[in-house]
Amino acid sequence: xxxxxxxxxxxxxxxxxxxxxxxxxxxxxxxxxxxxxxxxxxxxxxxxxxxxxxxxxxxxxxxxxxxxxxxxxxxxxxxxxxxxxxxxxxxxxxxxxxxxxxxxxxxxxxxxxxxxxxxxxxxxxxxxxxxxxxxxxxxxxxxxxxxxxxxxxxxxxxxxxxxxxxxxxxxxxxxxxxxxxxxxxxxxxxxxxxxxxxxxxxxxxxxxxxxxxxxxxxxxxxxxxxxxxxxxxxxxxxxxxxxxxxxxxxxxxxxxxxxxxxxxxxxxxxxxxxxxxxxxxxxxxxxxxxxxxxxxxxxxxxxxxxxxxxxxxxxxxxxxxxxxxxxxxxxxxxxxxxxxxxxxxxxxxxxxxxxxxxxxxxxxxxxxxxxxxxxxxxxxxxxxxxxxxxxxxxxxxxxxxxxxxxxxxxxxxxxxxxxxxxxxxxxxxxxxxxxxxxxxxxxxxxxxxxxxxxxxxxxxxxxxxxxxxxxxxxxxxxxxxxxxxxxxxxxxxxxxxxxxxxxxxxxxxxxxxxxxxxxxxxxxxxxxxxxxxxxxxxxxxxxxxxxxxxxxxxxxxxxxxxxxxxxxxxxxxxxxxxxxxxxxxxxxxxxxxxxxxxx
RNA sequence: GCCUCAGUAGCUCAGUUGGAUAGAGCAACCGCCUUCUAAGCGGUAGGUCACAGGUUCGAAUCCUGUCUGGGGUACCA
Numbered sequence: 001x002x003x004x005x006x007x008x009x010x011x012x013x014x015x016x017x018x019x020x021x022x023x024x025x026x027x028x029x030x031x032x033x034x035x036x037x038x039x040x041x042x043x044x045x046x047x048x049x050x051x052x053x054x055x056x057x058x059x060x061x062x063x064x065x066x067x068x069x070x071x072x073x074x075x076x077x078x079x080x081x082x083x084x085x086x087x088x089x090x091x092x093x094x095x096x097x098x099x100x101x102x103x104x105x106x107x108x109x110x111x112x113x114x115x116x117x118x119x120x121x122x123x124x125x126x127x128x129x130x131x132x133x134x135x136x137x138x139x140x141x142x143x144x145x146x147x148x149x150x151x152x153x154x155x156x157x158x159x160x161x162x163x164x165x166x167x168x169x170x171x172x173x174x175x176x177x178x179x180x181x182x183x184x185x186x187x188x189x190x191x192x193x194x195x196x197x198x199x200x201x202x203x204x205x206x207x208x209x210x211x212x213x214x215x216x217x218x219x220x221x222x223x224x225x226x227x228x229x230x231x232x233x234x235x236x237x238x239x240x241x242x243x244x245x246x247x248x249x250x251x252x253x254x255x256x257x258x259x260x261x262x263x264x265x266x267x268x269x270x271x272x273x274x275x276x277x278x279x280x281x282x283x284x285x286x287x288x289x290x291x292x293x294x295x296x297x298x299x300x301x302x303x304x305x306x307x308x309x310x311x312x313x314x315x316x317x318x319x320x321x322x323x324x325x326x327x328x329x330x331x332x333x334x335x336x337x338x339x340x341x342x343x344x345x346x347x348x349x350x351x352x353x354x355x356x357x358x359x360x361x362x363x364x365x366x367x368x369x370x371x372x373x374x375x376x377x378x379x380x381x382x383x384x385x386x387x388x389x390x391x392x393x394x395x396x397x398x399x400x401x402x403x404x405x406x407x408x409x410x411x412x413x414x415x416x417x418x419x420x421x422x423x424x425x426x427x428x429x430x431x432x433x434x435x436x437x438x439x440x441x442x443x444x445x446x447x448x449x450x451x452x453x454x455x456x457x458x459x460x461x462x463x464x465x466x467x468x469x470x471x472x473x474x475x476x477x478x479x480x481x482x483x484x485x486x487x488x489x490x491x492x493x494x495x496x497x498x499x500x501x502x503x504x505x506x507x508x509x510x511x512x513x514x515x516x517x518x519x520x521x522x523x524x525x526x527x528x529x530x531x532x533x534x535x536x537x538x539x540x541x542x543x544x545x546x547x548x549x550x551x552x553x554x555x556x557x558x559x560x561x562x563x564x565x566x567x568x569x570x571x572x573x574x575x576x577x578x579x580x581x582x583x584x585x586x587x588x589x590x591x592x593x594x595x596x597x598x599x
Numbered sequence: 600g601c602c603u604c605a606g607u608a609g610c611u612c613a614g615u616u617g618g619a620u621a622g623a624g625c626a627a628c629c630g631c632c633u634u635c636u637a638a639g640c641g642g643u644a645g646g647u648c649a650c651a652g653g654u655u656c657g658a659a660u661c662c663u664g665u666c667u668g669g670g671g672u673a674c675c676a
Contacts, residue, residue, distance in 0.1 A: 323674040330676045558640045
């Protein structure tokens, strides 16, 4: 990590220079003011740092400060530093580049670090109702969440991914009602029930998939018989509790399994699937949480309901916990659930949730409940994602409004897993995402994932061609490979920075050298990108980075031939290709996107 | 009304602890395949960073206000 080394040298120089800087007190907050950046103008060196922020502390002019610090820098050749205004400009030597490249070759996984090693994170995301197919918005949370899990782990965090199944509450009743009436419709159609039975015009869940669930239920003859019998015994067979429970359980299982299958297809993995009904209601943990809340004096009864004094924690109004009909609101089991998260044996110190922006107003009351229960609200973190707009025929459509809505499965079928995942995380979660189905499905060149995958495949192709005999263009005879596979392998295993000299020396055009240097510095900076992506929960840093590397590689490919008649030179250049290929593969893996060896 | 996200090139978006001349992809235009994959490369053009103030040596970035758009503001989840 060249950047880190420069920052260390700067810190040492600053300590040494302090007496000449009006006895500046050098501490962590001062040192963190050094921001190393890559200047656009090559005359400003390869890395630059602005020291103007020290002007206030030292009461000195920035150019003077830069002069003083540069005089104290050690381990840097004077010709590699320049001072322009308040800037210190560093020139990166080929020796440093070679060292960085060799380090990438030797490390098993690029970008691996321990910046989040003290974090024990429970990440909950997607958490859909098992009342229908996942929609495109769920796809964003799925891609985002799984990428964040992978990125956090690459930074050393202990992470558990969890899916909360909302299988209790009124929505489950709604899907049960809907499945019931679709079944009645189907039975009427085949004459098993009289035509006189009336089906409501509007069902809570109008989607066509509901009828599929009903048909699947009725496909078992004994179930169909039970359904008809229950119908004969009750005016409204939904009053038959046994049937209702069976329909509910059946619907949940079928719909949940469909969600799980799709998420599996998307390579989105959860360690835990927590059922609201089984984990919270059946084990009766909600009551215990409510008692503790009440014992602390944070609840009261009014208008036949039980309320939580969330206003004491900054919420705009108090919230109902138990409705006047005796049932809980959504909030109540969710409070118990979050209470449980804090109490797990894993001793998590970060309870992280990904929620859609439509749940924004829900945060203060949940945070309040967490605090009321004696947990540290600072360990509760919500990553809010703006919603996804579906664009069909160039028009925005609101999800769920249409009877036949486009599901996540439809999208994946059209554009594939890789493109879906890459697209979904390629923009900041703070921005609403436009998902243009026609565009994503038709225009492959418009989708950056192919650009990155192609760069990876191109690296693999070069590495393959290097060690395989190929037919001569003119004679058709098989010629010897550019390098021997065994020789290349041992060259790579025993690679020293010195052995890379040919890679840098063989390029004579300054422009080509600049491309090579930019490429190596980019590869060297992968760890920084991985750290930032974890710290800010921002996988789009990775997509951006991968596109940068790919672009820089394609440029380099254009100006420098890798496979040459000189084995020594070829080997050295192949090490660069290996480093690029490793980094691209690692970056794609952090996003859960495949890195094809051929395209 | 209040809370919140956004407003940057024709379009979609990067730009996170404030730093040198604001970037990328797509679209447009001009070039480049006898050679390791043209799903590629080089070049041209394209900007009042919504607007107005403020803080600062310095603002797309921080503060205040205004405008526009998304989301929320349930005893739904």
